[in-house]
Amino acid sequence: MRKILMQNLARSPLTEPAPRPDETAxxxxxxxxxxxxxxxxxxxxSIREVDAGSCNGCELEIHALSNAFYDLERFGLRFVASPxxxxxxxxxxxxxxxxxxxxxxTYNATPDPKWVVAVGDCARNGGIFAESYAVVGGVDQVVPVxxxxxxxxxxxxxxxxxxxxxxxxxxAAAK
Amino acid sequence: xxxxxxxxxxxxxxxxxxxxxxVVREDAWRAAVELAAGGQATxxxxxxxxxxxxxxxxxxxxxxxxxxxxxxxxxxFPSVAARHLPAxxxxxxxxxxxxxEPVGLDDVRSWLDHGFWGVAHPLGNGQEAPxxxxxxxxxxxxxxxLHQIPVGPVHAGIIEPGHFRFTxxxxxxxxxxxxxxxxxxxxxxxxxGASLERAARLAGRASGDSTVAYAIAFAQAVEAASQTQIPxxxxxxxxxxxxxxxxxxxLGDIGAICNDASFSIMHAQCSILxxxxxxxxxxCFGHRLMMDCVVPGGVAHDLxxxxxxxxxxxxxxxxxxxxxxxxxxENTASLQDRTATTGILKPELARRFGAGGYVGRASGRGFDAxxxxxxxxxxxxxxxxxxxDAGDVDARVWIRIREVEQSLSLVExxxxxxxxxxxxxxxxxxxxxxxxxxxxxxxxxxxxxxxxLEGDHIVRCHLRDPSWFQWPLLExxxxxxxxxxxxxxxxxxxxxxxxxxx
Numbered sequence: 001m002r003k004i005l006m007q008n009l010a011r012s013p014l015t016e017p018a019p020r021p022d023e024t025a026x027x028x029x030x031x032x033x034x035x036x037x038x039x040x041x042x043x044x045x046s047i048r049e050v051d052a053g054s055c056n057g058c059e060l061e062i063h064a065l066s067n068a069f070y071d072l073e074r075f076g077l078r079f080v081a082s083p084x085x086x087x088x089x090x091x092x093x094x095x096x097x098x099x100x101x102x103x104x105x106t107y108n109a110t111p112d113p114k115w116v117v118a119v120g121d122c123a124r125n126g127g128i129f130a131e132s133y134a135v136v137g138g139v140d141q142v143v144p145v146x147x148x149x150x151x152x153x154x155x156x157x158x159x160x161x162x163x164x165x166x167x168x169x170x171x172a173a174a175k
Numbered sequence: 176x177x178x179x180x181x182x183x184x185x186x187x188x189x190x191x192x193x194x195x196x197x198v199v200r201e202d203a204w205r206a207a208v209e210l211a212a213g214g215q216a217t218x219x220x221x222x223x224x225x226x227x228x229x230x231x232x233x234x235x236x237x238x239x240x241x242x243x244x245x246x247x248x249x250x251x252f253p254s255v256a257a258r259h260l261p262a263x264x265x266x267x268x269x270x271x272x273x274x275x276e277p278v279g280l281d282d283v284r285s286w287l288d289h290g291f292w293g294v295a296h297p298l299g300n301g302q303e304a305p306x307x308x309x310x311x312x313x314x315x316x317x318x319x320x321l322h323q324i325p326v327g328p329v330h331a332g333i334i335e336p337g338h339f340r341f342t343x344x345x346x347x348x349x350x351x352x353x354x355x356x357x358x359x360x361x362x363x364x365x366x367x368g369a370s371l372e373r374a375a376r377l378a379g380r381a382s383g384d385s386t387v388a389y390a391i392a393f394a395q396a397v398e399a400a401s402q403t404q405i406p407x408x409x410x411x412x413x414x415x416x417x418x419x420x421x422x423x424x425x426l427g428d429i430g431a432i433c434n435d436a437s438f439s440i441m442h443a444q445c446s447i448l449x450x451x452x453x454x455x456x457x458x459c460f461g462h463r464l465m466m467d468c469v470v471p472g473g474v475a476h477d478l479x480x481x482x483x484x485x486x487x488x489x490x491x492x493x494x495x496x497x498x499x500x501x502x503x504x505e506n507t508a509s510l511q512d513r514t515a516t517t518g519i520l521k522p523e524l525a526r527r528f529g530a531g532g533y534v535g536r537a538s539g540r541g542f543d544a545x546x547x548x549x550x551x552x553x554x555x556x557x558x559x560x561x562x563x564d565a566g567d568v569d570a571r572v573w574i575r576i577r578e579v580e581q582s583l584s585l586v587e588x589x590x591x592x593x594x595x596x597x598x599x600x601x602x603x604x605x606x607x608x609x610x611x612x613x614x615x616x617x618x619x620x621x622x623x624x625x626x627x628l629e630g631d632h633i634v635r636c637h638l639r640d641p642s643w644f645q646w647p648l649l650e651x652x653x654x655x656x657x658x659x660x661x662x663x664x665x666x667x668x669x670x671x672x673x674x675x676x677x
Contacts, residue, residue, distance in 0.1 A: 001440060001503055001507065003499065004440065004444065004499060004500075004503065005440075014447060049333045050329055050336075051333075051334070051335050051336050051358070052336075053357075053358045053360060054335070054358070054383070054673065055380040055381065055382060055383035055386075055673045056335055056382055056383040056384050056671065056672070056673050057380070057383025057384070057386065057464055057466065058383070059333050059334065059335065059383075060383060060384060060427075060464065061463070062333050063333055063427075064446075064449075064450060064453070066446070067443075067446035067447060067449070067450050068443060068446065068447050068450075069447070069450050079333060081331035081332070082331070083329075093358065094360065096357065096358055096359060096360055097289075097291040097292055097293075098287075098289045098291055098356055098357045098358070098359055099328065099336060099357050099358065100291065101291075101308075102328045102329050102336065102357070106329050128365075128373075128376055128377060128380060129360045129361070129362075129365065129380075131365065132360055132361035132362075132364060132365055133292050133293070133294050133297045133361050133364060134292055134297070134359050134360055134361035135360055135361065152466065153383065153464070155457075155463060
């Protein structure tokens with residue numbers, strides 16, 4: 001283990017420069033911010049991920065955000081284990097009818113102020129699963145959505161851009 | 176005389192490829208069930224069709240496969256699970272979706288239907304039903320000083336949803352019962368009537384981590400049904416994608432298992448290698464997970480001019496740092512303390528359930544669909560199928576480590592032999608209904624796909640995830656372990672929720 005640690009100290013970091021906030025994502029969030037709440041949160045957000053019916057593809061890329069290349073925590077963003085600790089719910093999947101109640105309860109367990117980020121094409125409108133008897137549809141059919149990050153699944157870099165836009169949108173509104 | 180077909184009498188159905196499908200009478204159906212129950216055949220899958228049920232069997236000795244069909248216009252069939260438990264959840268799902276009754280099945284609880292669909296038996300007569308949570312009594316557990324721990328469907332980590340009900344005596348788990356079906360998306364119903372293109376996209380989203388394996392299994396089934404010969408280059412590119420998918424997932428799993436023992440350096444290092452694999456996939460095929468890159472008839476993308484070098488760079492990166500990670504895993508006593516002798520799956524259970532992938536191979540079941548029955552191009556490539564007997568978390572880690580090494584070698588062989596030529600063959604329109612079946616080795620185990628085609632669309636498609644036969648075993652291995660070791664056991668299985676719930 002010492003060998004690996006020493007190597008890592010000696011070499012330059014893998015972490016890549018932060019991407020520019022996505023312009024359209026920024027526009028989408030800008031209109032929906034609550035001034036006072038942002039001032040309280042500052043530049044730090046706790047995220048609770050909820051799989052409401054995805055194929056697991058989005059989860060893999062959300063996981064990747066924590067690897068050394070993207071290093072999500074340097075932006076003040078971190079994943080938490082409980083909705084009670086969260087500011088942001090990151091929801092994936094077409095919401096299945098079997099997950100609808102769990103998503104509602106998770107949302108209700110998240111303290112205000114809170115934001116919902118719908119991740120992936122399925123989370124927008126049900127995607128390829130939209131017509132199924134077992135699917136409610138997009139995340140906004142169940143809980144209010146503040147930001148969509150599209151893709152099937154979105155690349156980690158696109159997730160990062162969206163989340164940065166959420167942060168900067170909240171910071172701008174707080175001024 | 177073949178091992179299976181000789182024991183079960185029936186009428187062979189024309190236009191079913193490549194394995195035979197026979198329609199049998201009830202007594203022969205029961206005989207087939209007894210073969211599975213007696214361990215002379217492995218149940219590969221069980222699924223429903225309009226007015227019939229199909230059972231796929233494998234003879235492990237000869238690798239012969241057979242599909243046995245029982246026509247049951249009255250909607251009843253003799254339960255397989257009543258004699259052979261691995262079929263239990265499948266039959267409960269069949270009852271939920273199709274309204275078919277497995278006669279003799281004691282467990283009357285729904286499995287996928289939680290009461291929220293607004294329709295009962297959506298693939299059967301589809302009657303309207305009130306929307307209300309169905310009561311779900313967990314199996315009774317009796318004894319002194321027991322307490323229950325309900326977990327999920329929303330878990331603490333970034334993983335798929337499902338419910339685990341633990342009954343514990345102090346720290347020790349006495350029973351675990353799983354409740355799944357939360358991510359049921361109705362893929363069976365979306366498949367019926369879908370064009371081949373749409374169906375392939377659906378198959379590639381049954382379980383996102385195995386998108387390549389599913390896409391290949393689906394495509395192979397369609398190609399078998401339509402008797403399409405695909406170009407050699409496509410065969411090799413598919414295998415290249417499949418091995419990159421396997422490497423990426425195994426690396427992710429090895430790190431994540433260690434992370435569940437709070438050994439985060441392995442997780443960090445393995446995540447770097449996994450990210451490199453996904454980036455190589457992106458550079459070569461335009462998608463990090465390679466979704467929709469395999470299509471019926473061939474592949475959608477060719478390697479770009481720098482593709483071979485991208486993949487070779489990936490091989491170099493993994494080969495230069497993976498061995499020291501393996502050494503670190505092997506030589507860290509505190510980590511070994513958590514993984515060795517934890518969550519033991521007995522070989523007998525693995526065999527009975529026909530458990531595939533690292534779950535089976537860590538418990539003495541050496542089945543690998545790439546080797547037996549085998550499919551192109553693996554018959555031209557050299558690789559070992561690692562098998563261990565210990566059956567613990569440690570063994571499941573080692574199988575993954577060895578498979579990463581094998582896959583690196585396979586990727587190299589594929590690059591050396593990659594034939595030139597076309598990427599895709601046309602799938603001819605089926606004049607008459609035709610059926611095809613395929614089994615492909617994903618990182619998690621064997622994925623089975625069965626299709627019936629008519630014209631240019633799917634009439635019925637059945638996808639069977641390896642998790643169907645692995646999830647129930649997780650309930651068995653956790654018994655007697657401490658609650659804190661459940662994440663390790665669970666991650667070492669890494670069963671799919673979406674692939675199971677469909």
